[in-house]
Amino acid sequence: MSDPTARPTLEPMPADWRTALAIVAHPDDLEYGTAAAIASWTDEGRSVSYLLATRGEAGIDTMDPRRAAPVREGEQRAAAAVVGVESVEFLGLADGTIEYGPALRRELALAIRRHRPELVITVNHHDTWPGGRVWNTPDHRAVGRAALDAAADAGNRWIFPEPGLAPWDGVRWVAVSGSPYPTHAVAAGPGLERAIASLLEHRSYIAALTGRDPREYARELLAGAAAAEGAMFGGVAAVAFELFPR
Numbered sequence: 246m247s248d249p250t251a252r253p254t255l256e257p258m259p260a261d262w263r264t265a266l267a268i269v270a271h272p273d274d275l276e277y278g279t280a281a282a283i284a285s286w287t288d289e290g291r292s293v294s295y296l297l298a299t300r301g302e303a304g305i306d307t308m309d310p311r312r313a314a315p316v317r318e319g320e321q322r323a324a325a326a327v328v329g330v331e332s333v334e335f336l337g338l339a340d341g342t343i344e345y346g347p348a349l350r351r352e353l354a355l356a357i358r359r360h361r362p363e364l365v366i367t368v369n370h371h372d373t374w375p376g377g378r379v380w381n382t383p384d385h386r387a388v389g390r391a392a393l394d395a396a397a398d399a400g401n402r403w404i405f406p407e408p409g410l411a412p413w414d415g416v417r418w419v420a421v422s423g424s425p426y427p428t429h430a431v432a433a434g435p436g437l438e439r440a441i442a443s444l445l446e447h448r449s450y451i452a453a454l455t456g457r458d459p460r461e462y463a464r465e466l467l468a469g470a471a472a473a474e475g476a477m478f479g480g481v482a483a484v485a486f487e488l489f490p491r
């Protein structure tokens with residue numbers, strides 16, 4: 246009989262690609278767990294770009310959204326630069342009330358046609374987070390699902406036609422980090438220090454979130470997550486993904 250408590254064993258992430266586009270809802274979504282993978286990929290000479298649906302203006306309880314938006318945008322650009330990501334775009338949708346639907350799919354499909362990635366990265370589109378019954382947020386669900394859909398939409402010339410923008414049917418995988426159902430992983434070790442530095446760029450957010458020393462907080466959180474995901478990857482600290490091939 247199989248052991249019902251056994252953790253799944255993850256496959257290595259595909260390595261035969263050059264260009265990725267990460268599509269997420271908010272500043273900090275990639276820094277809470279994915280950035281170690283991104284740092285190691287850019288180190289290998291791969292190109293990774295970020296597309297953020299919002300500027301995260303509703304993410305700091307003690308800061309008015311009009312002030313928070315430019316602060317968080319700046320912190321996100323700095324966080325991206327730390328892991329070798331130069332292209333950071335913001336769609337400027339309203340934080341907290343992103344709606345899943347054709348309008349969002351269209352925005353993401355056009356971005357995929359512009360960037361022409363082989364790999365699309367997004368964050369957990371499921372109802373809950375791994376390891377328990379913590380409910381996910383509507384923005385993550387909407388953007389994650391729309392990114393999965395837009396990978397196909399981008400390749401269909403009859404869906405969301407846009408003059409001057411050719412279809413792009415070259416997305417080979419969509420990789421979802423933070424999924425309760427991971428299938429693949431990449432070693433986190435080579436990128437972990439820069440991932441910690443990348444998360445630390447979200448100074449305003451972290452300061453409002455915790456009274457702890459930011460460095461201790463970031464290290465404990467990211468090293469802990471990499472160890473937990475690595476338990477499913479032969480004990481090597483890892484970033485796990487649910488991979489959807491196309």
Ligand SMILES: [Zn+2]
Nearest residue numbers: 270271274385
């Ligand atoms: Zn988020």
